[in-house]
Amino acid sequence: MAPTIPSAMAPSRSAGRPAWPSWLRLSWSWRITWIYLILVLFLPLGAMALKALAVGPAEFIRLATQPEALATYRITFGLSLVAALLNGVFGVVIAWALVRCRFPGQRLLDSLIDLPFALPTAVAGLALAGLYSKNGWLGAPLAAWFGLKVAFTWLGVAIAMVFISLPFVVRSVEPVLRAMEQDQEEAAWCLGATPRQTLWRVVLPQLMPAILSGVAQGYSRAVGEYGSVVMISSNVPFKDLITPTLIIQKLEEYDFASATVIGMVMLAFSLVSLLVINGLQVWGRHWQTNPVMAG
Secondary structure: OOOOOOOOOOOOOOOOOOOOOHHHOOOHHHHHHHHHHHHHHHHHHHHHHHHHHOOOHHHHHHHHOOHHHHHHHHHHHHHHHHHHHHHHHHHHHHHHHHHHOOOOOHHHHHHHOOHHHHOOHHHHHHHHHHHHOOOOOOHHHHHHHHOOOOOOOHHHHHHHHHHHHHHHHHHHHHHHHHHOOOHHHHHHHHOOOOHHHHHHHHHHHHHHHHHHHHHHHHHHHHHOOOHHHHHHOOOOOOOOOOHHHHHHHHHHOOOHHHHHHHHHHHHHHHHHHHHHHHHHHHHHHHHHHOHHHHO
């Protein structure tokens, strides 16, 4: 009878197979996720980055800082900031009305807040251009009474950015406001605080992380907007031309190097904006669990 080999001394079935690194021993869901992200996200962005860097550092800086591009940066980033700050104020008011007030048509208004998400941007720009043109319902009285021209100026660009970025603040603040208990406000009133003091010292500090996150998201959305802005803007350089439109113009002129470099600048800004948004969201969650330490 042949001697029995102890299990500890028995050769392993995988002894002849190479051992895969731990980071490659992933589940199929992880493998599919990485393959999909590489094909859809990382490869296009990486190809654009390599093409932009191929021009060389000196040429990259020259193309990125040409006067026409610098003018579009000022218009795009400046008007986006104005639009985000306006929505930061009025978005909180709208969210407060939807949560704390009851009025006819409330459900309809709540549904219409998301309209900029669903509406094609070109349609939104066409509607705004018709409304604020010199013969439009609002454009005509503004021109007649105040001599103010909105359509095909930087004011029209700002209005388009406000329109497409409004839902971000409302939808960021609304769930936080719904989850907020009114016991704290009632306690502040019992301690002698006025409604204004309660708003500034009790309510707004708790809403501030959501407000900042919504403002940052709206700002990033306004910076990258093209469809609605191109309809209501005259697209004249150094007047109301935005950066995405400049990229399209460079492509139409077959100036692929300038278009790629300017696009790389926008990509870098988007990455920075993403880091800021994620940081605000992390800070907001930390603030809600421990407001003293977060402050």
